[in-house]
Structures are given as C-alpha cells and as structure tokens.
Amino acid sequence: MKILVSGGAGYIGSHLVRELSTQQDYEIIVLDNLSKGHIKSIPNGIKFEKADVRDKKALERIFSEYKPDVVMHFCASISVEESVADPLEYYENNVVGTIYLLQAMKKHNVKYFIFSSSAAIFGNAKKVPITDNMRPDPINPYADTKAVVEKLLAWSENAYGLKYICLRYFNACGAHESGEIGEDHDPETHLIPLILQVALGQRDSISIFGDDYETKDGTCVRDYIHVTDLATAHIKALEYLIRENKSQSFNLGSGEGYTVKEIINAARNVTSHPIQAVVEARRIGDPAVLIAESTRAEQILGWKRKYNTIEDIVASAWKYHKSHINGYNDH
Structure with missing residues (x-):
C-alpha cells in the first residue's frame, strides 16, 4: 500500500x-x-x-x-x-x-x-x-x-x-525512544521543549502565561x-x-490533564535542574482546560498508549534534547 x-x-x-x-x-x-x-x-x-x-x-x-x-x-x-x-x-x-x-x-x-x-x-x-x-x-x-x-x-x-x-x-x-528524532520548531512554542531549554542553559526561565485560571493551581490544564x-x-x-x-x-487523549506548573515540576524531577518560572499575562485565545477523552479510539481502533506518566514523556524529550542541543541543526 x-x-x-x-x-x-x-x-x-x-x-x-x-x-x-x-x-x-x-x-x-x-x-x-x-x-x-x-x-x-x-x-x-x-x-x-x-x-x-x-x-x-x-x-x-x-x-x-x-x-x-x-x-x-x-x-x-x-x-x-x-x-x-x-x-x-x-x-x-x-x-x-x-x-x-x-x-x-x-x-x-x-x-x-x-x-x-x-x-x-x-x-x-x-x-x-x-x-x-x-x-x-x-x-x-x-x-x-x-x-x-x-x-x-x-x-x-x-x-x-x-x-x-x-x-x-x-x-x-515527547520524542522517539531512540532519541534520534524529536521536537524542533523554529521558533519553538511548545511548553516541554521550552522548559527543557532552561535546563540546557539556553534560556533563563520559562514563562507561565496566566496563573489566575479556574484550575487547581491557576495555570492552564492540557492533555x-x-x-x-x-x-x-x-x-x-x-x-x-x-x-x-x-x-x-x-x-486522542489520556482523559486526564496536567497544569503548566505540574509539567514544570516534572521537568525539574527529570532533569535535576531548578528551572526558574516567571508568571506573565494570559495569551489571547487560550482555553483554561482542554482534556480529550479517547475511550472510543481505544475501543474501536484498539489503540493503547505506551506512555502513561508525564515523567516518562518528559524523560523521552529530555533524551532527545540532551543529544541534540541545537535540534537538527539544519536552519
């Protein structure tokens, strides 16, 4: 095919x-x-x-x-x-x-x-x-x-x-288990690689856009x-x-979400780096909570997730970023 x-x-x-x-x-x-x-x-x-x-x-x-x-x-x-x-x-x-x-x-x-x-x-x-x-x-x-x-x-x-x-x-x-391919956007806008840039010394801090949402710690929840x-x-x-x-x-989701602060803490645990966070104004167009339920995909497609904890996901990303400090280095 x-x-x-x-x-x-x-x-x-x-x-x-x-x-x-x-x-x-x-x-x-x-x-x-x-x-x-x-x-x-x-x-x-x-x-x-x-x-x-x-x-x-x-x-x-x-x-x-x-x-x-x-x-x-x-x-x-x-x-x-x-x-x-x-x-x-x-x-x-x-x-x-x-x-x-x-x-x-x-x-x-x-x-x-x-x-x-x-x-x-x-x-x-x-x-x-x-x-x-x-x-x-x-x-x-x-x-x-x-x-x-x-x-x-x-x-x-x-x-x-x-x-x-x-x-x-x-x-x-996250990134492929081999660490050979992963996330490399220019400019980078996704949370986990931005957090890991702090751990790699490529930026001083990670921005938290709003800490006054109606969530458990005030930061946005994502799946x-x-x-x-x-x-x-x-x-x-x-x-x-x-x-x-x-x-x-x-x-396609996990049925549970993590706040921005929880992701930052997971990255601190994985990288053993303090990772400074700075709260800034909310971004336009950001919903407070977005969690995607995936029961039908599991039942009808027979789909099963291999990565079930945020620490495992962050660890896979960290494996890629540690070995690709400048991403694919092709820009």
Missing part, C-alpha cells in the same frame, strides 16, 4: 513515518516543503518530495508518479498566537492547502484520507473530558481551520465518496500525549479505514 504523508518531515509526521517504516506492508512517500520540517528526521530509503500542498503542479506530478492509495495529512501551521496575528496565512496553508490536496485525490481517485486534527476545535468546552460527539466551538483561527477542514471532509464524503478519519489531539509531546502514541493511533486508524471503509472522528 502506497501512503503519501504530507508534512512527513515535521514533528508528528516524522514519528508516524518512523513507525510506518518498521512495517513491511507500506510504501511511504513524504511530501514536505521543509519550512518547518527537517530532512534529517526522515529514515534512509524513504522517498521524499520537497513540495508545498498549495502548489497544484507539484501535487499533480506527485500523484501521477507515485499513485498513492492513502493520504495522511500533517502539514498545518499550528501556533494559536500566530494564527490570531495572521489569520489569512493560516487559512491559506491549513484550509486552501488541504483543498488542493483533496482536489488531487479526487482527480486521481484516491479514496482514503487521515487528517491530523486537534482537540482545540472544541474551544472552551463546557464539559471535560471532551467527548468525540461534542459540538466544535473554536475560539481562535488555528482551531477554526481544523474545524473547517473536518466539515469539508464530511461534505467531500457526501459528494465524492471520500472515506476519512479525523484524529483530534492537543499537546503532542499531553506522547508523539509515538499518536503515531500508533494513526496506523490503527489506517488499518480501520481500509478494513471498514467507514469515516470516523476520534479524540
């Missing part, structure tokens, strides 16, 4: 490619414009195309040449703050880019699509943990682009017979899912989609 992984050189995409590459049943083609991804994250022997999903000519060539059976789509811009500052750029990349990808699939009769969505589509959920059937209520442009694509997929199934799975998660974190567990969920979703030929949406 030929799988086109758009955004396969990015953080989550590269971990999916790494897991897929250990199995015999798949031929993998990675499509990435390398604006955020890293060529060094792709295993040797994997076919790679440097291209942008907004480039229709490149998509036509790639689909004609490789004739994929499935598209797994990861190449979205992901910063909430950035999306609030520049929503047009976010809709162009996240929505228009996906439309061009779906148009290429339609033309080349590719029927299976797995979408990297986000629990952020639920916004300030009235009830947590958030269940799969709750109504989306995005509160920032990034989250809305994900919600728009989910609607687009449903309409595309109705019109063209596309079969899809949307996988919604929030805080992907942290190890990136390899997310990769495994995507493979389970692929197997389900081929077997059942049925569209689905699943939340």
